[in-house]
Amino acid sequence: PGRQVEVQVAIQVNSGRSYIPVGSEFKYHWEITTADGKTTSGPEQTYLFLPPNREWKSVKNSFMEVHFHGDREALAATYLKAGQETYDRLGQLLNTKLTQLPVRVMLFADEKELDPARPGLSSGAFDAAVTTCGAKVTNDIVLVIPVACGSSDRTDTLRHEFGHILTDAAGGGPLGQLPSWLDEGTAVLAQSSPGSGYISAFDxxxxxxxxxxxxQMNTPxxxxxxxxxxxxxxxxxVKFLVDNxxxxxxxxxxxxxxxxxxxxxxxxQVYGFDVASFEADFRTAYGVAAPNPTPVPTKPQKAQSTAVPTSRPATNASHGEGKHDSLDREVLIFIGGALLLALLAVFLFLLSALLSANRRAAVRDEQPPSPDWRRPPGE
Structure with missing residues (x-):
């Protein structure tokens, strides 16, 4: 037998049935069993899967590594700083810490270089911020290219996608499921600015x-x-909830x-209102639903199934005027009732008098003629 054995293992990393993103770390060891049944195990080793034919380098801090090639070290340091700022700000807002370390950021030169490393968008969701600029592929790997998308800061793609990692750490898990608007809105909040495209579309x-x-905001x-x-x-x-x-x-x-x-x-449980009230208050705050002009508190309207909001019913009467109107109605009812009773009494009196007169006439007609009665002449 030979003293050296060479073994190669081929792994499919990006196909229709499997996807292993670049930046994944493999841990492996060898076990060799000889003909006599003896097994020898080698030490555990690690292998970082990076795109081939490039000399990859990295800059790192305590929780993030930015991998790059070529003369982009200063640019990679800028992305690393953006990651630190995002973690400091959003981690504090969500009161959360990363559970999977390190987060690896793969900084590609351009979209053409990025495309082979990115999985297909099988869900059908359209992520405008990252469709061409990058993507979060796992909770510890982000793919980016140094291009501004939606805002003037080209590191916002990393901030946005790293924001998704932090929202999952704060609210995701086997039991928790964040609605899309909460996840995406918080990721936009993680950016250095939301971008004029989003703001102008909302306005x-x-x-x-x-x-x-x-x-309709629960799914992307x-x-x-x-x-x-x-x-x-x-x-x-998201900003409405944070600000209020x-x-x-x-x-x-x-x-x-x-x-x-x-x-x-x-x-x-947390805010004390349901989704319907949240929607009504949100629309009112942004001038979509007309606010109630009176100081009288009213129950918020239920959410409508249409995107066009309806105005809340308005009233011109004050609280004091309402009491006065109520008093006037009571007086009118009392007077009307009294008049009705008076008319009824008059009617009964007239009816009684009429019946009495009829009885007297009937009695008179039934009496026999008096003794001195004479038939009129000519009869």
């Missing part, structure tokens, strides 16, 4: 009273015509969902 939708019904948009509105509205919905409820409640919402509570129930 236009609000002005035209054509915001998406909240019931697959329509390229409304995707900017979806992301802009998701961002506005504060950071602690927002983090508590994610933690409650992570425990397995349905979103509708978690929203009511």
């Amino acid at each position: 236009a939708g609000a002005r035209a009273s054509r915001l998406l019904p909240f019931a 948009s697959s329509d390229a015509g409304t995707v900017n509105l979806f992301y802009g509205q998701a961002y506005a919905m 409820g504060g950071q602690a409640k927002f983090a508590q919402l994610f933690a409650t969902i992570r425990k397995g509570t349905r979103f509708d129930d978690a929203l009511k």
Whole structure:
């Protein structure tokens, strides 16, 4: 037998049935069993799967590695800094920490180089922020290219996709399921700016009273015509909760969902209102639903099934005027009742008099003629 044995193992990494993203780390060891039944095990080793034919380098911190090739070290350091800023800000907002370390960022030169490493969009969802600029492929691997998409900051793709990793750490898991608007809106919030495309689409939708019904915000948009509105509205919905409820409640919402509570129930537990009230207040805050002009509190309207909101009923009477009107009605009812009773009494009196006169006439007709009565002449 030979003293050296060479073994090769081929693994399919990107096909219709399997996908292993670049940046994955393999752990392996060899076991050799000889003819006499003796087994020898080698030490455990690691292999980092990176695209071939490139000399890959990396910059790293305590939780993230940015892999690059060529003379892009300064650019990679910029992405690493963006990752640190996102973790500091969004991690604090969600009160969460990463559970899978390190997060590996694969910085490709351009879209052509990125495409072979990216899985197909089998879900049909249209992620406008990352369709051409990058993608989160697992909870510890992000693929990006150094191109600005939607905002002027080209690191926003990393911030957005890293935001998804943090939202999953805060509210995901085997029991928790985040609605798409909450996941995507928080990821947009993680960016250095939401981008003019999202904001302008939302503003236009609000002005035209054509915001998406909240019931349609639970799943990502697959329509390229409304995707900017979806992301802009998701961002506005998240910002509404953060601005009005504060950071602690927002983090508590994610933690409650992570425990397995349905979103509708978690929203009511943490914020004290249901989805219908949330939608009504949100539309009012952005000028889509007309606010009630009176200080009299009214129950919020139930959410409508149409995207066009209806105005809340208005009233011109004040609380004091309502009491005065009620008093006038009582007086009118009293007077009317008295008049009715008086008319009834008069009617009964006249009826009694008429019956009495008829009885007297009948008695008179039945009496016999008096003794001095004489038949009139000519009869």
